[in-house]
Amino acid sequence: MPRTPLIAGNWKMHGLKDALGFFDELAASGAVSERRELLVCLPATLVAAAVHAARRHGIRIGGQDCHTESSGAHTGDISAAMLRDAGADFVIVGHSERRADHGETDDIVRAKAETARASDLTPIICVGETLEDREAGREEDVVGRQLAGSIPPVFGPADYVIAYEPVWAIGTGRTASAGDIAAMHAFIRSQVPDGEEVRILYGGSVKPENAREILALENVDGALVGGASLNAESFAAIAKSS
């Protein structure tokens, strides 16, 4: 079965209501096509309004994180069920900024992925090594451990998406080399059950200038785009490179 490319934006903690014109602009750019899936993961405050603005264009909306529980006494948190209720289809879990800023372990990420799936969301499970890990030559050990710990063993290949994001390439303007990306994506595919059917995205300073080369690599099934997803024109250019 062919793996449909997924081009996903991650707005992080950016975006107020007046940013929602993005979806009309993205649609007008001609980036929407049956050849690819387009997704934007937004701050929770914008999800419901963005679903309204994006759905008519066939663009999907996701959250950026969810709690491990579907409801409960967790002030300030948001559940997968709530994101689903607001119209989201996907949620990012285990982003390196969550792992670093909020101490999220593989066990927590796995629990989030489980609750996301139980609420009918597709989790995008993020993995990636630090610069220190790469310089010490242990990037495969680190990513292998994250995969084993973060992906629920009961998941089938269509239940989730993986995003490989080397921590040192996120928001830094540095991207991994084509060879390093290709090697890691092949490694990841070899590590997960039914790997041929799992979509594996690359993330870390993807921009219009490098998207074509990255998205053409074997085993790269799309991109998770931070900074360059804030602007409809650059996100569209990346999408059209797939």
Ligand code: PGA
């Ligand atoms: P970046 O972020 O494209 O700004 O490097 C990617 C991400 O964190 O998902």
